[in-house]
Amino acid sequence: MDILSGLGLATSSGLNAYIPLLVLGLLDRFTPVVDLGPGFEWLTNPWILGILAVLLVVEIVADKVPAVDSINDAIQTVVRPTSGGIVFGSASSAQIAGLGAETATVTDPEAFVSSGTWAPVVTGIVIALVVHVSKSLTRPVANTASAGTAAPVLSSVEDVASTGLAFLAIFVPVLVLVALLAVVIGFVVLTVRARRKRRERRRAEALASGKPLVLFEGAEREGYR
Numbered sequence: 001m002d003i004l005s006g007l008g009l010a011t012s013s014g015l016n017a018y019i020p021l022l023v024l025g026l027l028d029r030f031t032p033v034v035d036l037g038p039g040f041e042w043l044t045n046p047w048i049l050g051i052l053a054v055l056l057v058v059e060i061v062a063d064k065v066p067a068v069d070s071i072n073d074a075i076q077t078v079v080r081p082t083s084g085g086i087v088f089g090s091a092s093s094a095q096i097a098g099l100g101a102e103t104a105t106v107t108d109p110e111a112f113v114s115s116g117t118w119a120p121v122v123t124g125i126v127i128a129l130v131v132h133v134s135k136s137l138t139r140p141v142a143n144t145a146s147a148g149t150a151a152p153v154l155s156s157v158e159d160v161a162s163t164g165l166a167f168l169a170i171f172v173p174v175l176v177l178v179a180l181l182a183v184v185i186g187f188v189v190l191t192v193r194a195r196r197k198r199r200e201r202r203r204a205e206a207l208a209s210g211k212p213l214v215l216f217e218g219a220e221r222e223g224y225r
Contacts, residue, residue: 011127081126088127
């Protein structure tokens with residue numbers, strides 16, 4: 001269960017760095033569901049929670065503006081993997097009581113750090129980075145195909161998915177794999193549709209401009225000179 005919880009939280013970080021951090025910090029501070037322990041208690045600090053909330057608002061707004069979202073993704077290349085490492089590591093040392101789930105493989109975070117067992121942190125970084133890169137590569141394609149109109153829609157879907165994954169990872173970790181499968185399928189479907197629309201748009205532009213299409217046997221039809 002601790003692996004599934006960490007996997008869900010790290011994936012959530014890859015979509016939005018601040019949502020899983022806020023979820024863990026708020027649940028630890030205001031509920032008995034999560035106990036992060038002394039190694040990660042800084043997440044419950046009111047100042048930290050306030051800063052994370054402000055950064056989340058900035059992220060939500062910036063990620064919905066075409067072109068600005070790409071700049072934001074470039075900045076988040078460092079932030080999201082860092083968040084993924086933190087939440088995966090915290091999941092490995094926390095006591096999570098939601099619906100009977102418990103992730104107590106490491107009961108002493110300080111001993112965990114001093115022992116050099118960095119596998120959970122590194123795993124979280126890698127997972128969040130893979131999700132972030134996939135998101136960063138998909139967004140420009142979708143923006144181009146939709147003339148920028150897809151940015152706010154995709155960003156909203158990603159925020160909802162990040163929030164849902166964070167709560168599933170804490171309360172129902174067994175459903176994390178199902179949610180991850182849905183995220184992967186969503187990325188694939190979105191990429192295929194976006195590329196198809198971009199091809200159709202370029203073909204329409206070529207036809208409108210009177211430029212001849214160059215057809216390749218067994219290849220894409222929108223190529224033109």
